[in-house]
Amino acid sequence: MQSVSAPRAGQRGLPFPMRVDAASEPPLLRLRDFSVSVQGGVPIVRGVELSVARGEAIGIVGESGCGKSITWLAALRLLGHGATTGGAVLLEGRDLTGFSERELARVRGGRIALIFQDPSSALNPVQRIGTQLAEVLRLHRGLRGEPARREALRLLDRVGIADGPRRLRQYPHEFSGGMNQRVMIALALAGEPDLLVADEPTTALDATIQAQVLDLIRDLRRETGMALVLISHDIGVVGDLCDRIAVMYAGRIVETASTQDLLARPRHPYTQGLLAALPTLDGPRRRLTPIPGTVPAPADIPPGCAFAPRCPSAIARCGEELPELAFAAQDQRAACLRLAELLPPGAEADIAAAAARHLELPA
Amino acid sequence: MTALLDVHDLARAYPVATAAGECRTLHAVDGVSFTLARGRTLGLVGESGCGKSTTAKLTLGLLPATRGRISFEGAAVTSERDRHWRSLRRRMQMVHQDPLAALDRRLPVGEQVVEPLVIHGLEAGPAARRQKALALFEAVGLRTDLFARYPHELSGGQRQRVVLARALVLGPALLVCDEPISALDVSVAAQVVNLMQDLQARFGTAYLFISHDLKVVRQIADEVAVMYLGRVVEQGPPDALFHVPAHPYTEALVSAVPTPLRGTQGRIILKGDPPNPVDRPSGCAFHPRCPRAVARCREEVPPLRPAADGRLAACHLVAAAPAAAPAATTARETP
Numbered sequence: 001m002q003s004v005s006a007p008r009a010g011q012r013g014l015p016f017p018m019r020v021d022a023a024s025e026p027p028l029l030r031l032r033d034f035s036v037s038v039q040g041g042v043p044i045v046r047g048v049e050l051s052v053a054r055g056e057a058i059g060i061v062g063e064s065g066c067g068k069s070i071t072w073l074a075a076l077r078l079l080g081h082g083a084t085t086g087g088a089v090l091l092e093g094r095d096l097t098g099f100s101e102r103e104l105a106r107v108r109g110g111r112i113a114l115i116f117q118d119p120s121s122a123l124n125p126v127q128r129i130g131t132q133l134a135e136v137l138r139l140h141r142g143l144r145g146e147p148a149r150r151e152a153l154r155l156l157d158r159v160g161i162a163d164g165p166r167r168l169r170q171y172p173h174e175f176s177g178g179m180n181q182r183v184m185i186a187l188a189l190a191g192e193p194d195l196l197v198a199d200e201p202t203t204a205l206d207a208t209i210q211a212q213v214l215d216l217i218r219d220l221r222r223e224t225g226m227a228l229v230l231i232s233h234d235i236g237v238v239g240d241l242c243d244r245i246a247v248m249y250a251g252r253i254v255e256t257a258s259t260q261d262l263l264a265r266p267r268h269p270y271t272q273g274l275l276a277a278l279p280t281l282d283g284p285r286r287r288l289t290p291i292p293g294t295v296p297a298p299a300d301i302p303p304g305c306a307f308a309p310r311c312p313s314a315i316a317r318c319g320e321e322l323p324e325l326a327f328a329a330q331d332q333r334a335a336c337l338r339l340a341e342l343l344p345p346g347a348e349a350d351i352a353a354a355a356a357r358h359l360e361l362p363a
Numbered sequence: 364m365t366a367l368l369d370v371h372d373l374a375r376a377y378p379v380a381t382a383a384g385e386c387r388t389l390h391a392v393d394g395v396s397f398t399l400a401r402g403r404t405l406g407l408v409g410e411s412g413c414g415k416s417t418t419a420k421l422t423l424g425l426l427p428a429t430r431g432r433i434s435f436e437g438a439a440v441t442s443e444r445d446r447h448w449r450s451l452r453r454r455m456q457m458v459h460q461d462p463l464a465a466l467d468r469r470l471p472v473g474e475q476v477v478e479p480l481v482i483h484g485l486e487a488g489p490a491a492r493r494q495k496a497l498a499l500f501e502a503v504g505l506r507t508d509l510f511a512r513y514p515h516e517l518s519g520g521q522r523q524r525v526v527l528a529r530a531l532v533l534g535p536a537l538l539v540c541d542e543p544i545s546a547l548d549v550s551v552a553a554q555v556v557n558l559m560q561d562l563q564a565r566f567g568t569a570y571l572f573i574s575h576d577l578k579v580v581r582q583i584a585d586e587v588a589v590m591y592l593g594r595v596v597e598q599g600p601p602d603a604l605f606h607v608p609a610h611p612y613t614e615a616l617v618s619a620v621p622t623p624l625r626g627t628q629g630r631i632i633l634k635g636d637p638p639n640p641v642d643r644p645s646g647c648a649f650h651p652r653c654p655r656a657v658a659r660c661r662e663e664v665p666p667l668r669p670a671a672d673g674r675l676a677a678c679h680l681v682a683a684a685p686a687a688a689p690a691a692t693t694a695r696e697t698p
Contacts (some may be wrong), residue, residue: 239623290553
């Protein structure tokens with residue numbers, strides 16, 4: 001494995017993996033009570049609390065319309081004048097919501113890079129790939145002329161695009177979907193960001209190409225120590241790349257946990273429902289358990305817990321009281337009023353077994 | 364027993380102009396054969412451009428085939444838009460990926476379920492037709508008060524239910540479903556998958572189920588055919604096929620399914636993109652991306668033949684079934 005982008009002196013990225021003492025240093029990015037509303041004051045994202053540590057990979061999952069993309073577009077003020085935000089977006093402790101457009105332009109692409117689902121519409125169709133790469137290198141790294149060209153070739157090579165000199169002169173329509181997504185990744189890497197926000201980066205790609213792109217992102221993270229926010233509706237994709245997962249529903253985070261804990265012991269009924277609704281490739285074929293109903297539109301979010309009308313465990317109180325994210329287990333939090341009553345699946349058996357051991361009874 | 368649908372050596376080629384201006388032939392589907400019994404489901408999987416959707420359209424007689432024959436309920440399917448073709452529409456229906464595009468936005472959804480009955484002159488009188496449509500609304504789990512609504516007033520899952528009701532109102536023997544749940548959210552997709560299984564049990568409709576999602580296909584299909592560049596490369600029962608793939612392409616497809624916590628271990632990452640069907644590689648079309656290709660794969664086209672456990676595979680490296688073993692019912696060599 002070549003290590004062309006191994007950390008060099010003066011580069012912001014740190015080698016991976018790293019441990020940061022949470023008490024001494026603020027997280028790389030923190031959303032604090034972050035909310036977004038669109039025209040007419042309809043809230044789309046409500047009170048999101050989320051931290052991304054340096055070098056961490058966190059996945060955001062949820063169905064369409066739950067606010068997973070809007071959160072990150074709004075955090076970088078990419079939604080235009082129609083949207084208003086509340087709360088804070090803290091990049092190493094400094095609030096981006098107070099930044100001027102000029103300061104923010106340095107953050108976008110330089111500190112936080114974004115890649116989107118459809119690469120061919122995110123790239124400029126009338127500019128050569130080389131021109132688009134040169135622009136980012138000039139704006140964020142101050143590179144021009146021959147050094148910029150060398151760096152552009154290195155980036156193309158790094159994302160697995162062969163025949164760089166010829167490719168730099170080509171236009172996006174001359175590339176396949178997977179190749180265009182590689183170009184998008186090269187553009188994102190050009191600013192040497194600390195955080196890559198990837199919004200459904202592989203959804204438009206075929207299965208074998210999706211595997212290639214996920215692998216590329218994994219390798220790049222290992223080399224550069226870049227943190228990752230991966231937004232996807234596919235728990236498989238997110239679980240494949242991320243250390244931690246946040247589940248969103250109707251504009252709020254309803255559960256966060258390490259990937260392993262979330263998949264093995266989901267605590268929020270929505271997370272449990274999502275997992276039960278997914279078909280699998282292994283194990284016995286069982287009938288799927290769908291979640292009844294549909295995701296509410298942002299203008300019709302029910303009072304109390306937004307999931308209550310679809311929740312099999314809902315009680316009267318769920319329709320009135322808004323649950324906060326609460327401690328569920330070590331590094332696991334869930335926003336459910338009945339969290340303490342509803343033990344994770346299998347917990348009763350575990351407790352019974354433990355009790356039996358203590359009492360020396362047959363379990 | 365004759366199968367409901369018997370497709371033999373189906374092919375469809377298109378003349379295309381290359382960037383250089385020369386005329387070439389694109390073999391979208393190139394010698395596909397399969398059978399489908401009543402009330403069963405055949406899953407067709409593969410990446411975009413492999414010919415899944417073209418196979419579906421050919422099967423329905425929506426496109427003329429370049430070669431091969433299709434027999435449905437014992438009669439040949441042709442693409443001539445004559446009386447015979449029209450009567451076939453009653454027996455074979457299609458469900459598309461995007462329900463909003465498949466529905467007429469200016470017609471109440473109930474009317475759209477009634478319309479096929481009018482076209483085919485079934486059920487006597489408007490009242491009987493409405494009754495029949497309402498029965499289908501009930502069967503697909505739609506509230507009857509949605510009958511007078513327009514497509515934009517419905518959710519994605521409800522729209523796909525309307526499409527299913529409209530397709531099933533004629534009582535077809537075959538439903539061709541092209542990515543029917545790909546546009547739906549996870550929780551709603553599960554509702555529609557379950558509904559399709561229930562409807563099959565209730566009405567005995569056979570499904571030709573096209574999807575790129577192996578997990579969904581495994582959930583719903585009795586038999587799966589994997590396509591690559593216009594040909595079936597492997598066919599067999601879903602569990603055998605996905606757990607112990609015989610063809611290296613199936614193996615790569617299965618291994619590409621993102622699975623939590625697996626990481627890169629044991630994953631096969633194919634190099635490059637699927638080739639352009641215009642420049643179909645010689646020999647086995649998969650050989651330039653195949654991690655196990657040998658010299659023979661470059662020269663000789665592997666036939667789809669029964670492998671040791673009864674499934675079909677088109678690969679030189681898969682051991683053929685012993686000559687004495689009975690061939691699978693669907694076994695048929697492409698000439």
